[in-house]
Amino acid sequence: MSKLPExxxxxKLLRFPEWEYFDNALHAEFEFENFKDCFSAMSRIAFECxxxxxxxxxxxxxxxxxxSLSTHDSGxxxxxxxxxAEAIENIVEPEDE
Structure with missing residues (x-):
């Protein structure tokens, strides 16, 4: 898979308002009500990964x-x-700030 031009x-990021592009990767931060909810989301994400x-x-x-997401093999x-990122968005429901 080839690296995408900036x-x-x-x-593509227009479809992902929670995500930013910097340092050659996609970045997002999600806040949950507590540690248990955060860890639960991480577990569901892990299965998708x-x-x-x-x-x-x-x-x-x-x-x-x-x-942080980037394809190391493609640089x-x-x-x-x-x-x-799309799969993560479907799993994670970030809290309203």
Whole structure:
């Protein structure tokens, strides 16, 4: 899979308002009511990542999940990252701020 040009990434991001592009990756941060809800979402995301054979860089502190997506083999963001971002969006329901 080939790395997408920045203009294509920016255009695709219009469908993903929770996500930003910087440091050659897609980034999002999701806040949950508590740690249990955050960890539950991470578990559901993990199953989807295995199904797609595509794994994010992520971290969580209490109720906040930070995710970074890029296709390491391609050296940047590919359609594979947007496919996973879409799946994550369907799993995660971020709280209204």
């Amino acid at each position: 203009q294509d990434i920016e255009k 295995e199904a797609q054979n595509h794994h994010p860089n992520w971290s969580n502190v209490y109720n906040v999940l930070s995710i 940047g963001v590919t359609d594979k990252d947007f496919k996973l």
